[in-house]
Amino acid sequence: MTNIKRIVILGCTGSIGTQTLDIVRRLPGRFEVVGLAAHGNAELLASQVQEFRVPHVSLGSDGALSAFRERLGATDWNVETFLGVEGMCSLSTLPEVDLVVVSVAGAIGIKPTHAALNCGKDIALASKEVLVAAGAPTMELARTKNCAIYPIDSEHSAIFQCLQGAPAKSIERILLTASGGPFRTTSREDLQHVTAAQALKHPTWNMGGLVTINSATLMNKALETIEAKWLFDVEMDEIEVVVHPQSIVHSMVRYKDGSTIAQLGLPDMRLPIQYALIYPERFDSGLPRMELSAYANLTFEAPDETKFPSLGLARHAVAQGGTMPAVMNAANEAAVARFLRGDLSYPGLIGCVEEVMAAHTAVEPTFENILEADAWARTYAESR
Numbered sequence: 374m375t376n377i378k379r380i381v382i383l384g385c386t387g388s389i390g391t392q393t394l395d396i397v398r399r400l401p402g403r404f405e406v407v408g409l410a411a412h413g414n415a416e417l418l419a420s421q422v423q424e425f426r427v428p429h430v431s432l433g434s435d436g437a438l439s440a441f442r443e444r445l446g447a448t449d450w451n452v453e454t455f456l457g458v459e460g461m462c463s464l465s466t467l468p469e470v471d472l473v474v475v476s477v478a479g480a481i482g483i484k485p486t487h488a489a490l491n492c493g494k495d496i497a498l499a500s501k502e503v504l505v506a507a508g509a510p511t512m513e514l515a516r517t518k519n520c521a522i523y524p525i526d527s528e529h530s531a532i533f534q535c536l537q538g539a540p541a542k543s544i545e546r547i548l549l550t551a552s553g554g555p556f557r558t559t560s561r562e563d564l565q566h567v568t569a570a571q572a573l574k575h576p577t578w579n580m581g582g583l584v585t586i587n588s589a590t591l592m593n594k595a596l597e598t599i600e601a602k603w604l605f606d607v608e609m610d611e612i613e614v615v616v617h618p619q620s621i622v623h624s625m626v627r628y629k630d631g632s633t634i635a636q637l638g639l640p641d642m643r644l645p646i647q648y649a650l651i652y653p654e655r656f657d658s659g660l661p662r663m664e665l666s667a668y669a670n671l672t673f674e675a676p677d678e679t680k681f682p683s684l685g686l687a688r689h690a691v692a693q694g695g696t697m698p699a700v701m702n703a704a705n706e707a708a709v710a711r712f713l714r715g716d717l718s719y720p721g722l723i724g725c726v727e728e729v730m731a732a733h734t735a736v737e738p739t740f741e742n743i744l745e746a747d748a749w750a751r752t753y754a755e756s757r
């Protein structure tokens with residue numbers, strides 16, 4: 374008996390979305406793509422819809438929607454279309470859907486993720502902001518609806534893999550690896566003057582603009598510590614960030630008996646995506662293999678927290694609790710946008726996040742409060 378999994382991909386034209394479709398392509402007969410949501414890339418969406426015969430789509434704007442209809446007009450394929458965040462919610466809650474891949478950029482994924490969980494759908498989560506900003510209500514919803522949240526983030530997939538078969542409460546420490554970003558060896562003085570173009574050059578991973586800048590500031594790792602806290606139910610002081618520039622060890626778990634389990638692989642996101650899509654199975658989809666002898670030098674070092682204050686900011690945000698992590702995340706997204714358009718310096722970027730957090734008093738992290746704090750933080754960060 375073949376078990377066809379019916380999936381929806383939110384953010385289908387981005388880096389994770391296109392790689393998810395590559396896994397679907399590589400494992401024929403295992404998936405049916407029921408819905409695709411894109412922000413604005415109508416051309417790519419139209420070609421995906423034709424290739425995978427997708428019956429439902431959602432786009433970010435009316436303009437993108439008409440561009441998509443125009444693209445598809447010449448074909449015989451009939452598609453039901455939806456619009457915006459509500460459109461993503463509609464796709465995620467279609468009765469036939471088994472699993473929703475959430476790979477949109479930023480906190481916009483919270484609402485559709487909650488909509489999907491409310492309808493009992495499993496989630497494959499790439500948008501870490503959903504757990505950073507709304508960890509408590511999201512995990513609570515997953516628990517009460519008995520839904521799984523499979524991590525796509527490579528480090529969290531690694532941790533998830535290292536945890537297979539482990540008895541409950543046997544974790545001593547999570548060792549979250551970080552490439553260190555493009556400025557690992559840049560001096561504090563030189564860091565004052567780096568440009569957006571320099572920050573956009575990531576040594577090992579090829580990702581979207583927000584994630585790449587977050588990798589340069591280590592904010593990506595800071596967000597990942599909070600993501601790990603929620604996914605694996607551990608405290609912040611049980612998560613240690615380890616800089617590992619080769620990005621071969623994707624993370625580790627140290628157990629209470631002193632044993633450390635690591636997951637290794639080429640830095641290829643299709644591996645964690647595939648694991649999230651077909652967990653707990655492991656099929657050969659023909660992805661490239663790693664020759665360990667090609668990586669004779671795997672190095673590990675502690676992060677320089679004076680050079681990269683974002684890790685401390687994440688601990689502070691969790692200690693404050695409530696809506697503070699949502700504010701940190703939203704302020705960071707706004708500050709990154711400002712940095713990318715040359716409106717903030719590199720040190721000014723994290724400075725802006727600190728300033729917004731200092732101006733916020735954390736409140737209970739209900740869904741409404743989180744969205745309100747998120748919106749406030751973006752506006753405030755833009756005005757600083």
Ligand code: MG
Pocket residue numbers: 526527528529597
């Ligand atoms: Mg990651």
